[in-house]
Amino acid sequence: MALTGRDKTWPRKRWALGLAAAGTAAVLGLATGGTVTQAATAKPKPTHTQIQLLAINDFHGNLEPATGSSGNINGTPAGGAAYLATHLKQLRAAAEAKGQDSVTVAAGDLIGASPLLSAAFHDEPTIEALNGMGLEAASVGNHEFDEGWHELLRMQTGGCLPDGDGQNNQNSCPDAKHPFTGAKFKYLSANVFFENTQKTLFAPYTIKSFKDGRKVGFIGMTLENTPNIVTKSGIEGLTFKDEVETANALVPVLKKKGVESIVVLLHEGGFPADPRAYNSCPGISGPIVDINAGLDPEIDAIISGHTHQAYNCTLMDSAKQPRLVTSASSFGRLVTDVRLSIDNKTGDVDRLNTMANNQIVTQDVPQDRKTSELIAKYKTLVDPIANKVIGHLTTPSVVRTPDDSLESPLGNLIADAQLADPTVVTDGKTPVVAFMNPGGIRADLASTGGQVTFGQAFTVQPFNNFLVSMDMTGTQIKALLEQQFSGVNGPEPAKFKVLQVAGITYTWNPAAAAGSKVVAGSIMIAGQPLVDATTYRIVTNNFLSDGGDGFPAFTTATSKFFGGLDIDAFANYLTAHDPYTPVATDRISIGS
Structure with a gap:
């Protein structure tokens, strides 16, 4: 059988080729145990x-x-x-x-x-x-x-x-x-x-x-x-x-x-x-x-x-x-x-x-x-948008660095902004849960003397994704949460992709097997236990709605409705909650 690039049995000898410290000559050596042993310097040939x-x-x-x-x-x-x-x-x-x-x-x-x-x-x-x-x-x-x-x-x-x-x-x-x-x-x-x-x-x-x-x-x-x-x-x-x-x-x-x-x-x-x-x-x-x-x-x-x-x-x-x-x-x-x-x-x-x-x-x-000159021209053109002050922070910044449960202060802020966005309300149905992919949070939310500009907010969320509200059953939400630790998002902890949330709390067990890491009975929505057969209105961005980042459970949702841009929801939330103080990371917890 022909060897393919996905054949994990292929022997992986590793060699290193790079310039020496002086930056003038290449070296070739065998990498073993995470080190590189230098060999003879390569010299260009006249031929x-x-x-x-x-x-x-x-x-x-x-x-x-x-x-x-x-x-x-x-x-x-x-x-x-x-x-x-x-x-x-x-x-x-x-x-x-x-x-x-x-x-x-x-x-x-x-x-x-x-x-x-x-x-x-x-x-x-x-x-x-x-x-x-x-x-x-x-x-x-x-x-x-x-x-x-x-x-x-x-x-x-x-x-x-x-x-x-x-x-x-x-x-x-x-x-x-x-x-x-x-x-x-x-x-x-x-x-x-x-x-x-x-x-x-x-x-x-x-x-x-x-x-x-x-x-x-x-x-x-x-x-x-x-x-x-x-x-x-x-x-x-x-x-x-x-x-x-x-x-x-x-x-x-x-x-x-x-x-x-x-x-x-x-x-x-x-x-x-x-x-x-x-x-x-x-x-x-x-x-x-x-x-x-x-x-x-x-x-x-x-x-x-x-x-x-x-x-x-x-x-x-x-x-x-x-x-x-x-x-x-x-x-x-x-x-x-x-x-x-x-x-x-x-x-x-x-x-x-x-x-x-x-x-x-x-x-x-x-x-x-x-x-x-090119950069200066576009800086002049973008300044009216970028420098508009949209709110203030009571702290120097809101960070995306997660705690042990992989929940972050900035993730909570963005999820709260999505949950509060009025553009995703349709037919009287208002979302009660929000989900945000951590990979979509590109930087900490910085401030300048406490002021937050649209440009600083955009640095956090630069994709111009649309928000999408949809119906998911309790069973579908359970499947979604397990997909944070399985499929393309597992099994190694380095691959776990924990969604940032609002309106929902739960506990997960790192030692449990893939597919059963969310602790049974721990999921609460609006303070009440999740019910498998109950339909809940949730909101996320269109990237996740399409099953992105290894979350196919979103594709099983129904009654999808497209709202406004995620960056607008984020900016409007900061304006409505001015000044903003980061909230505790207490929505996701580690347990057994």
């Missing part, structure tokens, strides 16, 4: 030609440097589009000085879940900034589908939306003199097909031809699990296929076109045991390990993403040869600088002489002028 490959991933529209822990790498302030543009120029200049060609690529989630500065304009500013940085090819990520695949096509081809000049706090093409012309780089979507066809949403691959006839093929893919983590309406009419099978089928296609050097741009990743070791992969785990094991040995490198982790090493392919696997963290804080060493005779990559380095996008370099 080879080096090509520079610069890579980023998970930029998420962070035109300005992110704040807090998301704005640094191991304590070093990092990120910001104007700094990123400068670093890319400097890295290309260094390669050019050595006579090396260069290509810049990305591994998905360049847009979506973006700060207001980009999201207020449907991420058009981010596409414009990436155009200016010289990006040439990018795989689609799950967040590229946040506003639907039709909108993603517009990101590629350009054009303006008739969105009512600011409807839903968004404004396409705010500068009438400069319409949005789309991405100059190529989006790739090898495993995203129109239903019942062999046609992909975007081209499955692109071939970069260099001087002397050398070629590098790039296959671009998102994770197969994308339908479970995006809004259903955004991908209606599309199917997402296995990453390994998709890439392997394209290898002979590329080879027939004379391509011997093949790189996969994959929006899926892994988790190193030490997340600070950004230039190695100690004890790496996660989907990337199995995907790498199943990929055709003819594929020479994997540029990955999705997990927002930083790593740079090699994993053994199925031919027991080391293959480069990298990820550049998120938000433009790192750039992966790869030097592919290509044999001049065969046109193939010599992996033992290929070097890679994850370089921090430090803020000690000049900001790129054109990128800075």
Whole structure:
């Protein structure tokens, strides 16, 4: 039987390939017990030609440097589009000085879940900034589908939306003199097909031809699990296929076109045991390990993403040869600088002489002028929306950090806001329970001198999801709660996805078996015990309503009614409860 990328019996020897501390030479070593033993330094051969490959991933529209822990790498302030543009120029200049060609690529989630500065304009500013940085090819990520695949096509081809000049706090093409012309780089979507066809949403691959006839093929893919983590309406009419099978089928296609050097741009990743070791992969785990094991040995490198982790090493392919696997963290804080060493005779990559380095996008370099001007223009345009004060906090912030039960103060606030939203009341039916997915809470709610602006609220909830009220029986609610600890959300505690709630309390037992972790008789709604046969009106967002994040119980609900935007409910609640004081995390408890 052919080995697949999901075969858990595949032996997982792990190798590490990265630059030495001085950042000038690659090292190859066997990773055992979470450590890396360095071997001989690789040296470029005179019979080879080096090509520079610069890579980023998970930029998420962070035109300005992110704040807090998301704005640094191991304590070093990092990120910001104007700094990123400068670093890319400097890295290309260094390669050019050595006579090396260069290509810049990305591994998905360049847009979506973006700060207001980009999201207020449907991420058009981010596409414009990436155009200016010289990006040439990018795989689609799950967040590229946040506003639907039709909108993603517009990101590629350009054009303006008739969105009512600011409807839903968004404004396409705010500068009438400069319409949005789309991405100059190529989006790739090898495993995203129109239903019942062999046609992909975007081209499955692109071939970069260099001087002397050398070629590098790039296959671009998102994770197969994308339908479970995006809004259903955004991908209606599309199917997402296995990453390994998709890439392997394209290898002979590329080879027939004379391509011997093949790189996969994959929006899926892994988790190193030490997340600070950004230039190695100690004890790496996660989907990337199995995907790498199943990929055709003819594929020479994997540029990955999705997990927002930083790593740079090699994993053994199925031919027991080391293959480069990298990820550049998120938000433009790192750039992966790869030097592919290509044999001049065969046109193939010599992996033992290929070097890679994850370089921090430090803020000690000049900001790129054109990128800075672009950011300044959109900051002026967004200021009236972003700076509007919508409330105050009695504490410096409301945090999303959960307690032992995985309930958070900010989760409670958002769930309360959803439960209080009048737009989801229909036919006299008012929701009595609210559910919020923790992954949709993107940052702590910060304040400035106690004041909370719309921009700060939007940073917390940047998806512009609609709220949906619906009917669920007590039995369906029980099934929903168990899905927090089972299916794609289990069985390991690290995968548990505890929904933030309002109007309901319960106890769960971490030691109990999957499917029976919620303590019998502990579920209370409006202070009364849950009754299996009783129908309850609940509210959530449209992402969860479609069964997102591994909660199919929501799809069994009935009498669904769409209300307003989640960010509006959040902002209105803060205004109505001004000033706001965080409430106790006493809705979910641990017990036996």
